[in-house]
Amino acid sequence: MAKSKSKTGNYILLPVTEPQTTADTNPKVKNFLTAVLEPAVSKEAVSLKTRGPEKTAKKIPLKVIDSIQDNGAKLVQLSEEELADFRFSYPGLRIIREKFYKKAQVYRESIQQKAKKTRTTRKLNLSITDTAGNPIAGIYIVAFTDFESRTGDAGNTNAKGRLSLNLASKTIERIYVYPEHTYWGYYKTNFSATSLNIKLQKIDTGYTDSLRHFYNAPQWPKITRKIRIGIIDTGVGPHKDLVVSGGLNCVANEDPTDFKDNGEGHGTHVAGIISAYGGVYGLAAGVEVYSYRVFPKNANASNFYIMKGLAQAIQDECDIINMSLGESETDEGISSYIKQAYNAGILCFCANGNDDRGPVSFPANYSLSVAVSAMGRKNTFPKNTVQTGIVKSPYGTDKANFIADFSNIGAETDLTAPGVGIISTFPNDLYAIMDGTSMACPAAVGMAARLLAEAPDILALPRASARADEMLKYLSTKIKSLGFGANYEGKGMLLEDK
């Protein structure tokens, strides 16, 4: 990809904590804003070196457009392709896209009318069994006769593994079968039927999914250096492959010491990708996992609970925090705690979000977060599984690699990681397949932890923003582009040295 021809954007550069540099500001950031960029305000442009081995270091052209005080904010223009590289090369700076605000006017004509409910005329009778013919209850199935307008029906199988759906026609455009755990899902397109028997394939924990294609985790030794990972999610465990060293239930009116999974399994799956050891293998087995439960069972997480989880993770001296959650709107309260974490030498990795190539969600789009998109690889999931419907361009330099169709994308993306058809832990010693930037995020966290375990000098730094800066700089030397383009992959994927 010809990076010099890529689009440029305007960005505001600020020190981490205040609008201007202070006595506490990292000296490198202070020097960068005052000695490197400030003189350039009156000149044309500057070229900055990327972080990396000397032989591969390159120059990032950057135009300084304006400045608020010589030790304060700078408005700069740089290529969107270079943005991720810039972030990793100059950590300790807040990088905020220049925004323009409209008048608070309501455009009534843009309000869409909801489509009328389609009259149902046909029944689709479904039967779900395992490969031996035993019925499977509680499987969520959704069928669409028109996927574009999301016209269809959904439900869960009964104790006999049966479900009857009411549809507008017997021609089905897509059907998705989503088991919660134990089995791979099922996906079929463009067929006519009034009944369908589907046999689900059981998960083989030795299967090489996309995570284990890129990372040979089953062969890796346990990490022995003390690294603590905080997981802000639905809780973690119980599972025989996982050790939870501490945490807090942040949900009001629940037992603060009960930070097990709330039953939904999301946090346990995330934790397995990072640290499972036994039945499946995470990327950083041996690290200390701290679970901060912010999701009540079958309910949404309050931003206050998330702030509480972040505050506790800072107090517990985590090294990395995993946040596989997000929303479209920004939240200053959560931002302030992520900033506090950064100032305490902790990195927050956040999932880009799963809105079918929508903009990067908050908090991933916050300048001090590490934002992770999801990618997949063909032939790392069985045929006719849900994952076959996730394959979508762009493809990487290796054409088997693709960015997941659901993954949010944008200039805030820092990294990409496997997030399609991931085998990991589920509460009560079960295993499940999940897809999402929620899975890509802990893959990046796990690999970051494994790489940082090789950098004891950085881990031993005082807990201040300079520690987080150095962690990012070190990790930046371990990222390789997969050829998707910066909007999709940021700087690329964290990979071990070979």
Next chain:
Amino acid sequence: MANYILQYRGTGIPDPQQVKETLHICGVSIIDGSLLPLTALLDVSDGEVENVRCRFEADWSLTPEKKYKVPDTRKHPEE
């Protein structure tokens, strides 16, 4: 009544006793005070929101509690 988050935006640490007293005067109950004196989850009636904002002034923010869903990639039909 709705849940609001009160958060300190100034420098230094505010006096926790003064924060509690001000909330008491406003007739606001604290749902979760574990992050005090910097942050608190409050139960505030609609009529009291502006009063609380005025009493806490510029160094404080009072914003409605927001909810985050467990992320999901499953497709769903239109309701």
